[in-house]
Amino acid sequence: MKKYILALDQGTTSSRAILFDKSGTICSSKQLEFTQIFPEPGLVEHDPMEIWLTQLTTAKLAMSSIGAQATDIAAIGITNQRETTVVWNKNTGIPIYNAIVWQDRRTSDMIDELKSKGYADIFKKKTGLVLDAYFSGTKLKWILDNVTNARKLAENGELAFGTVDAWITWNLSNRRCHVTDESNASRTLLFNIHTGKWDEELLKILDIPANILPEIVPSSGEIGEASSGLFGDRIPITGIAGDQQAATFGNMCIKPGMVKNTYGTGCFLLKNTGENALESKNNLLTTNGKRNYCLEGSVFIGGAVVQWIRDGMKFIEESSEIETLATSVPDNGGVYMVPAFSGLGAPHWDQYARGLAIGITRGTTQAHMARAALESIAFQVSDVVNAMRSDSGINLSALRVDGGACKNNFLMQFQADILNTIVERPTCLELTALGAAYLAGLAVGFWNSIEELEQVWQVERIFEPKMADSERQELLSNWQEAVKRAQGWVK
Ligand SMILES: Nc1ncnc2c1ncn2[C@@H]1O[C@H](COP(=O)(O)OP(=O)(O)O)[C@@H](O)[C@H]1O
Numbered sequence: 001m002k003k004y005i006l007a008l009d010q011g012t013t014s015s016r017a018i019l020f021d022k023s024g025t026i027c028s029s030k031q032l033e034f035t036q037i038f039p040e041p042g043l044v045e046h047d048p049m050e051i052w053l054t055q056l057t058t059a060k061l062a063m064s065s066i067g068a069q070a071t072d073i074a075a076i077g078i079t080n081q082r083e084t085t086v087v088w089n090k091n092t093g094i095p096i097y098n099a100i101v102w103q104d105r106r107t108s109d110m111i112d113e114l115k116s117k118g119y120a121d122i123f124k125k126k127t128g129l130v131l132d133a134y135f136s137g138t139k140l141k142w143i144l145d146n147v148t149n150a151r152k153l154a155e156n157g158e159l160a161f162g163t164v165d166a167w168i169t170w171n172l173s174n175r176r177c178h179v180t181d182e183s184n185a186s187r188t189l190l191f192n193i194h195t196g197k198w199d200e201e202l203l204k205i206l207d208i209p210a211n212i213l214p215e216i217v218p219s220s221g222e223i224g225e226a227s228s229g230l231f232g233d234r235i236p237i238t239g240i241a242g243d244q245q246a247a248t249f250g251n252m253c254i255k256p257g258m259v260k261n262t263y264g265t266g267c268f269l270l271k272n273t274g275e276n277a278l279e280s281k282n283n284l285l286t287t288n289g290k291r292n293y294c295l296e297g298s299v300f301i302g303g304a305v306v307q308w309i310r311d312g313m314k315f316i317e318e319s320s321e322i323e324t325l326a327t328s329v330p331d332n333g334g335v336y337m338v339p340a341f342s343g344l345g346a347p348h349w350d351q352y353a354r355g356l357a358i359g360i361t362r363g364t365t366q367a368h369m370a371r372a373a374l375e376s377i378a379f380q381v382s383d384v385v386n387a388m389r390s391d392s393g394i395n396l397s398a399l400r401v402d403g404g405a406c407k408n409n410f411l412m413q414f415q416a417d418i419l420n421t422i423v424e425r426p427t428c429l430e431l432t433a434l435g436a437a438y439l440a441g442l443a444v445g446f447w448n449s450i451e452e453l454e455q456v457w458q459v460e461r462i463f464e465p466k467m468a469d470s471e472r473q474e475l476l477s478n479w480q481e482a483v484k485r486a487q488g489w490v491k
């Protein structure tokens with residue numbers, strides 16, 4: 001009898017493997033952090049081999065720690081940091097350059113050039129995305145233009161491009177599958193979300209040869225097999241989704257209008273818009289979920305500001321300590337932090353914004369800075385919600401949350417206060433991995449219906465808004481002023 005689904009969650013800062021049983025319970029979980037490479041300010045890379053090896057190791061450890069065999073596992077579901085771009089040689093299986101991470105800003109000039117040539121509208125219409133260095137298309141072009149021999153090898157059909165899902169699947173399948181799914185393809189600037197195909201016109205604009213691209217496969221279905229050499233027997237791969245779409249499914253936002261926000265490295269708020277690919281007038285992205293479209297607001301720095309308070313400022317030793325530090329003062333003492341470390345994402349889309357802290361006086365302490373850092377996460381989410389409110393008349397009765405930073409009770413209460421909306425925190429916070437497990441499990445009959453999965457989602461705690469309107473308005477108005485001052489800084 002198959003007892004588990006193995007979810008591989010390849011995130012920005014760590015690789016994770018989780019074995020879920022039929023009740024959606026985590027039976028085993030292993031996580032390994034990997035190296036963040038910052039070659040210059042604004043550039044962020046990962047070593048693709050380290051991504052693969054940490055992912056493989058976590059899978060083996062998750063299995064061995066509970067004595068699970070390959071034959072106990074019904075299927076593998078893969079979910080991943082999106083947009084991060086890997087190009088490898090199909091003959092050797094070796095990447096020709098480091099993975100260029102979604103946070104990397106090296107193609108900002110390329111984006112400016114595309115905008116100046118008037119291409120913003122066509123990309124928006126076909127891909128649902130705004131032109132920004134965040135997405136894979138210009139990162140891929142940069143590799144082809146800058147790595148020695150890359151373009152020649154690509155023209156000879158010797159190179160493969162993929163987001164991290166494709167890289168993991170290629171390695172799991174012993175180089176047999178070069179595939180991606182629509183939720184990842186929809187983050188490349190190369191994929192037409194209306195036709196469900198790579199778009200020839202966009203490929204031409206970016207000068208990208210079609211033969212480098214992965215085949216697009218369903219997010220849930222027969223995708224490939226992990227080779228027996230890895231786990232002792234073959235295991236079907238039947239689920240792939242970008243991490244934010246997977247979390248939307250894991251959070252069971254399956255009906256139009258339902259909204260989730262994931263508080264990981266960044267913050268990603270997705271609203272299910274059903275079968276309509278709603279075009280945003282407020283700089284939100286239209287993106288593909290499982291047979292559904294979503295409106296998305298991507299905030300580049302969420303929990304990462306807590307890592308910066310810990311590792312950069314060294315105010316705390318563990319991320320969890322920020323809550324005690326921040327609540328040791330009654331308020332932010334007039335300090336506002338805009339963590340635009342790699343520009344601002346939705347709804348501002350300013351590649352040239354940079355971080356600032358403002359309102360500092362002689363009385364400002366580490367506690368005020370920590371509090372301002374946490375508040376900045378909630379303010380950014382609030383900007384996205386407001387953009388969504390004016391776009392689609394969103395009636396946000398409750399916000400479902402997940403991700404590492406939503407363990408922080410102060411942050412969740414402040415979020416509820418600033419949005420003036422209930423925040424619902426579920427019992428299982430690993431909803432990205434759970435979403436990928438669901439996609440894989442539904443494809444092999446481990447679970448039979450979405451209705452069955454709806455029983456798994458349970459609320460752990462509800463945060464009710466308590467703040468007075470006047471206080472909320474003052475905080476938001478000061479935040480908006482701070483954002484204005486951060487914008488365009490490195491232009
Ligand atoms: N108690 C906490 N309070 C605030 N932030 C936290 C807390 N615990 C973890 N984090 C933040 O959560 C993030 C990790 O969440 P996770 O969902 O694992 O992210 P990712 O998938 O992007 O790697 C880190 O940026 C970390 O700083």
Ligand SMILES: O=P(O)(O)OC[C@H](O)CO
Nearest residue numbers: 011012081082264265266
């Ligand atoms: O790795 P995460 O969870 O921060 O997610 C990264 C996003 O997929 C970037 O779009």
